[in-house]
Amino acid sequence: MTPSSPATTTTMRTFAARKHGNASVVHDPLTGLTHRTGLTLGSGRVRLSGTDVASWPEIHPAAVQTKVPISVCWSPLVRCNLACPYCLDDKAVLELGRAERYRIANLLADSQVLGVDISGGEPLLLRDLPDLIDVLVAGGRAVSVTTNGTHLARRAEALATRVDAIRISLDGPDAERHDRWRGAGSFDHAIAGIREAIAQDIPTQIQAVLLRSTDQASIRAMADLAATLGVSGVTFLQMLPIGDGAALADDEQLTDNEALALLAELSTTAAVPVRLRIREAAGGFTVIRADGQIWRNQPGAHAISSLHPLLTASDLALTTRDGSA
Template sequence: MIRAFAAAIFDGTTVVHDPAVGTNHLPPRPIPAGCVGLDDHEVALWPLADPSVLALDYPLSMCWSPIVRCNLTCPQCLDDKSVRESTAEERRVLASHIAASGVLGVDISGGEPLLLRDLPDLAHAIRSTGTSVVSCTTNGWHLARRAGELSGALDAIRVSLDGATAATHDTWRGQDSYRRAVKGICAAVQEGLFVQLQMVLMQANEHEAQKLLDLAARLGAGGVTFLQMLPIGDGAALAAEQVLTDEQAQETVGPLTVPPGVRVRLRTRKSAGGFTVLRADGFAWRNTRGATGISAFVPVTGPDDLRLPTPGSSS
């Protein structure tokens, strides 16, 4: 499948960002800078880029959570719900700063971003410079009704499923969440959106990892990302009974049988360190200590403010 990626050149090294999987790759052939259509099967074979060895003036990718509100109350949620939510005008300004920063990939999260009426406008604004690709992470509850308007605004959509069955998923997300999410996935695929399923990997659902891969193949999703649970926010109360070590997660995901056309990623807590997050009140930080701490905390008043100091730096 040909889909959108973003490329940039750092001191002669070309890096390609995948908006669905969230990975960065080193292409073995020349790729023009900017947004470019590439075969996702080809990109999957390219080696991963290590941001720590690149001369970066800005993050390769980032998460933007412009909304705090959510229609669900998941007990493993990591969001800080005490944060002030930005206004529509503040969101518009922040989107323009992101667009001008040069960042390759932006995942719009929350809260639940599909509660934002201006979500398509925000995505278009970020993509307007032709340097960034945009994804969105959603619980899928409202995806079926919004898939049509999002298909021209997003380069990929990530749908959270905490189980491959309604019995498991709805235990965490609430009654009817599984049916609504699956309906939304089908609608998004029909609209031509590239869909990546995401599971927060826990003791309670790791047994359904293989079933989730098989479900992705049946629904026409392009892949599955297994996310290591972060013991922060509401999820801190569940850490003792639900958190898997990175080694345990590898033991779960490594032996899985991957259906043709499905891409799989395990995002460990270690790999989440150093990631840039822009939260709803306009402050940005970098993750540290396995994404359980921060190394910078600055108000974003312009694109340069997204060039955060790296962990361990003196700035």
């Protein structure tokens, strides 16, 4: 889904690029999207115009012939200060210690992965998060952090010179609609975090899980809120029936076609770019959980499968070992 108003993406930002045939592919840490360009760019971290990148055609990572994923989600902890009812994480997973976190960070830094999104749990609960980001950036990765935003106001300054993008999860455009999912006060803390991230010049966007109970007015209001705050856009994510979300699937899961229809009008009229990640697009995505195990979403992202521990960079390979190639 391509927005009609990319005006908020005109500044220069950091992306990650890789040669693809006679040209290059570019990973955008702000949106998580992969773009194909007719230009030949250097490999690794590159500074580009957000407007230019947004104008380049999107390409599904699976269509890029590569030995490793274009991007991965790394969840180095299970702990979270909130309890979202559709959380994808497996709460039974044990967290590795500090030394193991750095081992994994170094493996990802030494790999050919373009982008790493650090998630959780709640990644801002990690005291050493800035140092882990430094390791990944030194290796040439583009790094984003996905957070519930409740600790962002106090941590944004330390992240500002390190992270390439922040994605803040919201469940509603106001405290009444957000806090009924995430708890009293969580909306105000998240908004304070968004304001501070923008004040620190961190490329920032809102993410929202799209549910059957999400009405059209809430969707429009979320886009309006994003424009008011000055964030770079809103990505609506199709709910995945994984983790805690499996219990909500029967009541709250939309089909991809229903989701596309729900956002069709907004995608061309909103004041900020509005995107939809359909469930099909999440198929095959690679997740590294807090225990150091590699997981991949099954086709259609209706389930996730555990593969093997991440012991060397070669364990990330998209091979018939896990059925991904």
